[in-house]
Amino acid sequence: MTIPENKTTTxxxxxxxxxxxxxxxxxxxxxxxxxxxxxFIGDTARLPYGSKSQRTIARYAAQSARFLVNEQGxxxxxxxxxxxxxxxxDAIKEAVPVPVLGVIxxxxxxxxxxxRTGDVLVIATDATVQSHAYAAACRAxxxxxxxxxxxxxxxxxxxxxxxxxxxxxxxxxxxxxxxxTPRVAASPQVAVTAEVIRIYLTELIAEAAALGMNPDTLVLxxxxxxxxxxxxxxxxxxxxxxxxxxxxxxxxxxHLFGQQDSAALxxxxxxxxxxxxxxxxxxxxxxxxxxxxxxxxxxxVDLGG
Amino acid sequence: MTIPENKTTTxxxxxxxxxxxxxxxxxxxxxxxxxxxxxFIGDTARLPYGSKSQRTIARYAAQSARFLVNEQGxxxxxxxxxxxxxxxxDAIKEAVPVPVLGVIxxxxxxxxxxxRTGDVLVIATDATVQSHAYAAACRAxxxxxxxxxxxxxxxxxxxxxxxxxxxxxxxxxxxxxxxxTPRVAASPQVAVTAEVIRIYLTELIAEAAALGMNPDTLVLxxxxxxxxxxxxxxxxxxxxxxxxxxxxxxxxxxHLFGQQDSAALxxxxxxxxxxxxxxxxxxxxxxxxxxxxxxxxxxxVDLGG
Numbered sequence: 001m002t003i004p005e006n007k008t009t010t011x012x013x014x015x016x017x018x019x020x021x022x023x024x025x026x027x028x029x030x031x032x033x034x035x036x037x038x039x040f041i042g043d044t045a046r047l048p049y050g051s052k053s054q055r056t057i058a059r060y061a062a063q064s065a066r067f068l069v070n071e072q073g074x075x076x077x078x079x080x081x082x083x084x085x086x087x088x089x090d091a092i093k094e095a096v097p098v099p100v101l102g103v104i105x106x107x108x109x110x111x112x113x114x115x116r117t118g119d120v121l122v123i124a125t126d127a128t129v130q131s132h133a134y135a136a137a138c139r140a141x142x143x144x145x146x147x148x149x150x151x152x153x154x155x156x157x158x159x160x161x162x163x164x165x166x167x168x169x170x171x172x173x174x175x176x177x178x179x180x181t182p183r184v185a186a187s188p189q190v191a192v193t194a195e196v197i198r199i200y201l202t203e204l205i206a207e208a209a210a211l212g213m214n215p216d217t218l219v220l221x222x223x224x225x226x227x228x229x230x231x232x233x234x235x236x237x238x239x240x241x242x243x244x245x246x247x248x249x250x251x252x253x254x255h256l257f258g259q260q261d262s263a264a265l266x267x268x269x270x271x272x273x274x275x276x277x278x279x280x281x282x283x284x285x286x287x288x289x290x291x292x293x294x295x296x297x298x299x300x301v302d303l304g305g
Numbered sequence: 306m307t308i309p310e311n312k313t314t315t316x317x318x319x320x321x322x323x324x325x326x327x328x329x330x331x332x333x334x335x336x337x338x339x340x341x342x343x344x345f346i347g348d349t350a351r352l353p354y355g356s357k358s359q360r361t362i363a364r365y366a367a368q369s370a371r372f373l374v375n376e377q378g379x380x381x382x383x384x385x386x387x388x389x390x391x392x393x394x395d396a397i398k399e400a401v402p403v404p405v406l407g408v409i410x411x412x413x414x415x416x417x418x419x420x421r422t423g424d425v426l427v428i429a430t431d432a433t434v435q436s437h438a439y440a441a442a443c444r445a446x447x448x449x450x451x452x453x454x455x456x457x458x459x460x461x462x463x464x465x466x467x468x469x470x471x472x473x474x475x476x477x478x479x480x481x482x483x484x485x486t487p488r489v490a491a492s493p494q495v496a497v498t499a500e501v502i503r504i505y506l507t508e509l510i511a512e513a514a515a516l517g518m519n520p521d522t523l524v525l526x527x528x529x530x531x532x533x534x535x536x537x538x539x540x541x542x543x544x545x546x547x548x549x550x551x552x553x554x555x556x557x558x559x560h561l562f563g564q565q566d567s568a569a570l571x572x573x574x575x576x577x578x579x580x581x582x583x584x585x586x587x588x589x590x591x592x593x594x595x596x597x598x599x600x601x602x603x604x605x606v607d608l609g610g
Contacts, residue, residue, distance in 0.1 A: 151464055
């Protein structure tokens with residue numbers, strides 16, 4: 001990856017996802033690069049990418065990448081979408097003349113640093129698992145990886161059946177007299193999500209054991225899963241490390257895209273513009289949950305066919 | 306609706322869905338019209354319709370309707386898709402010169418026949434609820450309807466966390482020594498689905514009570530939900546009637562499209578051809594679950610842009 005010579009002290013970073021799950025990657029980037037300008041686009045009109053052919057995904061992703069670079073001035077791109085990272089990274093790199101980072105290689109690299117046994121588990125969407133991109137990236141680092149599709153986790157997050165949402169709902173309705181710590185896990189909705197996670201992980205760990213594997217690391221291979229991280233961490237066997245590929249991608253971006261000496265930079269306010277190709281209302285409503293604070297005004301953009 | 310004068314004794318009925326959930330409607334049609342020829346198309350390349358604009362949905366649905374009528378000789382059409390029935394029925398009627406039946410009016414008509422209090426509950430996908438098509442169809446019949454989106458139920462059915470699937474899995478793995486009746490509900494997967502249904506219905510019934518309603522009928526307004534019917538029937542309050550709009554549409558089709566004197570017809574073997582615009586593999590795998598027996602060979606068809 002070549003970093004431009006003339007990089008500015010306040011770089012503009014374009015972040016792309018097929019939907020808004022990639023806002024968890026943006027959230028991590030905002031934490032790590034407080035002085036950068038960010039432009040995010042969610043290609044919500046054409047999601048889900050997972051059911052489309054590789055050629056179609058590559059064409060769509062290249063359109064979004066060109067929008068971020070040519071029209072919004074992005075000097076670096078982060079592909080905050082596992083499906084596009086798995087199936088369209090080369091097409092995006094060909095489409096734009098700036099450094100491009102996906103989420104899969106940083107996730108595999110972090111797993112490589114975390115695992116002692118060399119055996120790694122990956123949970124992701126059906127499309128990401130079928131691409132076997134994580135298994136390939138792990139194999140290239142000498143790791144064995146077993147992948148499992150967990151199709152119910154994305155709809156559970158989008159329905160808001162997570163601890164974050166339950167906390168927010170409890171805080172909003174809490175009476176001032178109540179001083180005990182709220183037992184969020186007692187919410188029936190969160191209990192469902194916890195049980196779904198338990199079922200999936202039990203199956204995955206049993207499959208790994210049947211293959212003679214001794215896994216000590218679990219990679220969250222979907223940008224929705226960081227919202228389930230604490231539930232997942234309480235479910236995995238004691239000692240198993242949980243790797244969030246959104247967080248790993250943000251750390252890699254800091255390393256590659258600069259701002260090591262951020263203290264010397266002017267403390268300009270963070271700048272963020274969000275675009276979506278459709279469903280601006282849903283983006284605004286659900287996006288804030290992923291970003292951790294209101295996404296603000298979401299602008300509609302038409303990328304054409 | 307005008308029925309053609311020259312209708313054949315073995316009518317060809319075209320059935321359309323954006324995916325394969327509509328196979329539950331086809332299943333009911335096959336039961337009610339054993340001598341008809343059926344042609345089914347699932348526009349799987351372009352699902353989900355729910356996130357698209359009305360104009361786009363109308364254009365897509367009209368393409369499928371023309372394929373069924375002009376290329377496959379369908380003399381009648383059943384729109385086995387709640388979203389297309391809600392948003393594209395008029396466009397389909399304009400596109401083809403044959404009688405067209407959706408699923409919403411038959412569902413509302415059955416609710417009208419079942420309800421004594423005049424208050425009806427409807428569960429459906431987000432897109433169907435946002436269209437308020439069931440509420441309008443109920444209002445036209447003097448009923449009050451309260452609709453609720455249940456976004457987790459479709460993924461739970463597609464993941465196979467239903468009693469039908471659990472029964473099949475138990476039967477396949479049952480040891481011959483085991484003679485006790487299997488307790489299917491004890492499956493952790495089915496228990497999750499039962500709990501999700503309980504949460505949704507509890508919320509819906511509480512909302513209805515807050516509005517001063519006294520509902521005695523629940524309409525299943527999504528073609529996936531018939532696979533959850535027995536779980537739902539065990540969850541609703543005692544005495545509440547459950548209306549399956551797939552079954553209601555099939556009964557209406559028999560009435561409108563003929564074969565009242567089916568005993569007089571030659572007992573030709575049932576004929577069924579299935580087409581999909583993409584994901585033929587997923588269609589074949591999941592479709593059998595909805596149809597109740599193997600869908601057989603699924604043919605790929607390209608409807609263009």
